[in-house]
Amino acid sequence: xxxxxxxxxxxxxxxxxxxxxxxxxxxxxxxxxxxxxxxxxxxxxxxxxxxxxxxxxxxxxxxxxxxxxxxxxxxxxxxxxxxxxxxxxxxxxxxxxxxxxxxxxxxxxxxxxxxxxxxxxxxxxxxxxxxxxxxxxxxxxxxxxxxxxxxxxxxxxxxxxxxxxxxxxxxxxxxxxxxxxxxxxxxxxxxxxxxxxxxx
Amino acid sequence: xxxxxxxxxxxxxxxxxxxxxxxxxxxxxxxxxxxxxxxxxxxxxxxxxxxxxxxxxxxxxxxxxxxxxxxxxxxxxxxxxxxxxxxxxxxxxxxxxxxxxxxxxxxxxxxxxxxxxxxxxxxxxxxxxxxxxxxxxxxxxxxxxxxxxxxxxxxxxxxxxxxxxxxxxxxxxxxxxxxxxxxxxxxxxxxxxxxxxxxx
DNA sequence: TAAATAAACGGAGGCACCTCCGCTTTAGTG
DNA sequence: CACTAAAGCGGAGGTGCCTCCGTTTATTTA
Numbered sequence: 001x002x003x004x005x006x007x008x009x010x011x012x013x014x015x016x017x018x019x020x021x022x023x024x025x026x027x028x029x030x031x032x033x034x035x036x037x038x039x040x041x042x043x044x045x046x047x048x049x050x051x052x053x054x055x056x057x058x059x060x061x062x063x064x065x066x067x068x069x070x071x072x073x074x075x076x077x078x079x080x081x082x083x084x085x086x087x088x089x090x091x092x093x094x095x096x097x098x099x100x101x102x103x104x105x106x107x108x109x110x111x112x113x114x115x116x117x118x119x120x121x122x123x124x125x126x127x128x129x130x131x132x133x134x135x136x137x138x139x140x141x142x143x144x145x146x147x148x149x150x151x152x153x154x155x156x157x158x159x160x161x162x163x164x165x166x167x168x169x170x171x172x173x174x175x176x177x178x179x180x181x182x183x184x185x186x187x188x189x190x191x192x193x194x195x196x197x198x199x200x
Numbered sequence: 201x202x203x204x205x206x207x208x209x210x211x212x213x214x215x216x217x218x219x220x221x222x223x224x225x226x227x228x229x230x231x232x233x234x235x236x237x238x239x240x241x242x243x244x245x246x247x248x249x250x251x252x253x254x255x256x257x258x259x260x261x262x263x264x265x266x267x268x269x270x271x272x273x274x275x276x277x278x279x280x281x282x283x284x285x286x287x288x289x290x291x292x293x294x295x296x297x298x299x300x301x302x303x304x305x306x307x308x309x310x311x312x313x314x315x316x317x318x319x320x321x322x323x324x325x326x327x328x329x330x331x332x333x334x335x336x337x338x339x340x341x342x343x344x345x346x347x348x349x350x351x352x353x354x355x356x357x358x359x360x361x362x363x364x365x366x367x368x369x370x371x372x373x374x375x376x377x378x379x380x381x382x383x384x385x386x387x388x389x390x391x392x393x394x395x396x397x398x399x400x
Numbered sequence: 401t402a403a404a405t406a407a408a409c410g411g412a413g414g415c416a417c418c419t420c421c422g423c424t425t426t427a428g429t430g
Numbered sequence: 431c432a433c434t435a436a437a438g439c440g441g442a443g444g445t446g447c448c449t450c451c452g453t454t455t456a457t458t459t460a
Contacts, residue, residue, distance in 0.1 A: 016426060016437060042416065053440030058418060115319075122318055216407060216456055242446060253410030258448060 093151035293351035
């Protein structure tokens with residue numbers, strides 16, 4: 001109840017240089033750890049690998065969920081950024097294919113974080129809308145570009161493709177999941193290329 | 201991979217007398233502990249208070265969620281049983297009112313278990329359908345009885361009342377939540393009694 | 401009732417969580 | 431540069447989780 005310059009605009013002031021460094025390092029290491037060992041990766045281990053004390057980790061991320069959320073958002077960010085980059089550096093159909101392969105990795109991560117994410121997605125209502133919108137937006141961009149340049153058939157849209165990728169979300173857990181998903185993407189691409197420019 | 205009389209009909213054989221005793225005791229104590237301290241109550245403490253070792257607790261309930269689920273189902277069971285009992289021992293409108301007061305306790309518990317339950321309800325798909333059906337069924341019985349005997353107005357049904365109680369679920373967490381909910385029930389009952397037998 | 405056996409018990413031990421607070425580092429100021 | 435306040439660091443320590451396995455107890459059989 002102490003009255004003390006209660007800040008109401010929480011436009012967080014920039015972190016001190018060392019703090020920012022540590023924070024970045026932590027997220028980096030955590031992303032790796034979650035990917036390798038699942039959401040239950042030891043936070044103490046993460047702190048150690050990032051070369052900081054456990055206290056530092058907890059100051060930056062008060063709960064495991066905070067850290068998971070940051071890592072997940074970063075993943076989404078990376079995926080969207082990759083879309084732009086691939087679009088710049090490759091023919092539209094190749095960009096789309098490469099991106100979908102990366103999308104498989106994203107799903108893999110998402111599955112790894114499943115338990116925590118489920119909770120986060122029901123709790124933190126903005127998380128779902130933020131991320132799913134961004135991802136499908138990135139995909140739409142790639143598809144429209146590929147269709148516009150005649151590299152893939154023009155009679156499909158982003159939601160069709162997203163739907164076609166649905167299988168990746170579901171039937172899981174086998175050790176060959178990743179390989180299978182890769183093949184699914186290839187298959188889908190063949191289908192998309194078939195008939196390109198024909199229907200135009 | 202050892203082949204060894206794999207039982208396929210898991211009609212669980214009755215527990216040994218002492219085991220059953222311990223199990224009952226654990227659930228009892230856990231219900232109390234969860235109500236008092238929330239879902240994060242110490243399992244070791246629960247075991248101790250139940251007079252058993254922590255190993256025993258874990259043998260019966262491999263995870264905290266198992267225990268939470270059992271406690272929750274027991275709560276639902278109790279609530280439904282109370283409906284029958286109250287209906288037997290009181291005039292229909294009084295039974296309904298008393299039952300709704302108890303319903304408030306149930307909601308309180310449910311809120312206490314919130315985090316775990318949310319996870320359970322998205323994971324364990326039968327849990328939701330089982331319990332919500334039973335509870336609203338019990339309520340419907342009481343309401344129809346009260347309406348049939350002319351103790352409350354006849355132009356409402358169970359889903360109306362459930363809806364009217366919606367406020368109890370939502371706006372929460374203030375220390376006077378329970379008192380407020382109690383008043384809400386009273387208010388609702390007055391409304392239900394008003395016009396009884398008039399419209400018949 | 402005594403012996404045999406399957407079921408259940410319980411708590412020590414190892415690991416992870418998370419808080420707390422004395423120490424260190426940074427970023428300003430003169 | 432020297433100084434200082436504020437920001438950040440880190441890890442010891444107290445607590446809870448959960449597994450593992452030697453010991454105890456209920457039940458069955460003779």
